[in-house]
Amino acid sequence: MVCRTVRVVRQVWITGAGGPEKLQVREAPDPLPKDGEVRIRVRAAGINFADILAREGLYPDAPKLPAVIGYEVSGVVDALGAGADEALRDKEVFALTHFGGYSEYVVLPADQAIPKPETLSHEQAAAIPVNYLTAWQLLVVMGSLKPTESVLIHNAGGGVGLATIDIARHVGATIYGTASAGKHAFLKERGLDYPIDYRTGDWSAELDRLTQGRGVELITDPIGGAHWRKSYRALRATGRLGMFGASTLTESKLIGPLRLLSVGVSLPWYNPLMLMNRNRSVFGVNLGHLWHEREKLREWTGTLLQGVADGWVRPHVDKTFPFAQAGEAHAYISARKNTGKVVLIP
Ligand SMILES: NC(=O)c1ccc[n+]([C@@H]2O[C@H](COP(=O)([O-])OP(=O)(O)OC[C@H]3O[C@@H](n4cnc5c(N)ncnc54)[C@H](OP(=O)(O)O)[C@@H]3O)[C@@H](O)[C@H]2O)c1
CATH class of the missing domain: 3.40.50.720 (NAD(P)-binding Rossmann-like Domain)
Known part of the structure; x- marks a missing residue:
């Protein structure tokens, strides 16, 4: 019998509607990519204002709490599901995530993973999608x-x-x-x-x-x-x-x-x-509400990547926080202290 060693991954959960203290690091089983999917080892996860509304129970689109939210990540592809493009193996990529971004590993359809420009850090790349x-x-x-x-x-x-x-x-x-x-x-x-x-x-x-x-x-x-x-x-x-x-x-x-x-x-x-x-x-x-229009998102992303190459897309990361301080990161934004992006680091 073949036994798979189950690794655990760290994730930031919203445990219930409320203040920044409702964000807690929890462990979950390592996610496996299914057919056509890739798994990304996350190096940086973008925080958006919608995440704060979700934590406060004010975001109608948010998953039912408790939940792991997070709309975007940058990291390295570390596993491929059957049929996923082999060229993505070990590639540095960034991606929009339909929640679940506040996690050490995320799994998503391979065509959602965009090769990261070498000139950008993972923190900067995580500041691009949303x-x-x-x-x-x-x-x-x-x-x-x-x-x-x-x-x-x-x-x-x-x-x-x-x-x-x-x-x-x-x-x-x-x-x-x-x-x-x-x-x-x-x-x-x-x-x-x-x-x-x-x-x-x-x-x-x-x-x-x-x-x-x-x-x-x-x-x-x-x-x-x-x-x-x-x-x-x-x-x-x-x-x-x-x-x-x-x-x-x-x-x-x-x-x-x-x-x-x-x-x-x-x-x-x-x-x-x-x-x-x-x-x-x-x-x-x-x-x-544009997940059904992936072609458009891909086309716009292509233009923005050209903007990175040409120098007019300049993602600015104001501050990074480790997962354990996700609450402080949310409080920092709510206190209007950020100028530009705030990013979580697993
Ligand atoms: N519809 C969409 O697809 C979409 C996508 C992304 C974001 N958004 C929306 O765009 C807005 C900005 O999002 P973001 O992620 O760019 O924000 P962010 O980076 O988190 O910045 C928040 C900044 O907004 C200002 N602000 C205005 N009202 C505030 C309030 N009530 N509480 C705290 N800060 C407030 C503050 O700066 P100042 O005080 O200096 O102004 C604060 O530093 C949010 O309303 C968000 O929901 C919508």
Whole structure:
């Protein structure tokens, strides 16, 4: 009889809805790749704001808790299932994961594993999938940003924010962005033309002043709720509002489902006649709902990898935390301390 030695792998679990203390390292059996799959030994796992919402029980797409979340990893392929491309063996790759990324090993379909550019560290590669694909979809695929136009990026200092600055700069547009004041100097260095402090003042009055009342052609807004109304009002004629998150959920003092409800009732409704008469449009982006469009994701990733080679995709890792300090990593983001990506190291 052949016995397989069962290795255990370390994973970060959300043990239940709540604060950062709900993140705990647990051991699980070593996952085996099935037909057409590869196993990746993870060197870096990206943290996204959605993970914080999931931990707080505020993310409708999250798996039922307790669960291992995590949307992206970078590492080395260490096992192949039958039929998986042999060329991937021992290759350094990065990938989007449909949860389960906070783990020493992940198993996923071989065609999801993208060879990692040698010029990037694993930490930087883990900062690419969610941030840059979301930013690409917002600015280029759906936002149709042009060099002669201007864009306002909300939360310009977060992971998606920095990726959005990179892409807007590549397009050649004029860039306005909201962020905590302490991040402005760094964001200017990265290419943000007009940083706006939205924490201590009214960003729309400042944008009005900077644009002589004209507004901007594109706004990317992950804050959500009633904030989308305010962003919509700041659009110039022909303007587009890209809605892609609801970070305002974490600020509500209400508890549980009441928080979702309070944000839900504050949502704007867009009337077709009003859109027509104002020459404006609104659109939504949710990368987590694009798993059925892998061809598109592959094509966009190809363009972004060319951007890495050409130097306009510059993933910036602010800080790394070991798995055992995953709670501290979440707390760091919730305290708005991060500028760019926060990454977990197994
Ligand atoms: N729809 C999609 O496909 C998609 C994909 C990725 C991300 N998103 C959304 O995009 C937003 C940014 O995500 P991310 O991963 O880039 O964020 P992140 O890197 O975790 O950055 C978070 C930053 O956002 C700002 N922020 C705004 N509201 C906040 C709040 N209530 N609590 C804490 N920080 C807050 C803070 O910076 P400042 O105070 O300096 O602004 C903070 O440093 C989130 O709403 C997320 O859900 C959506």
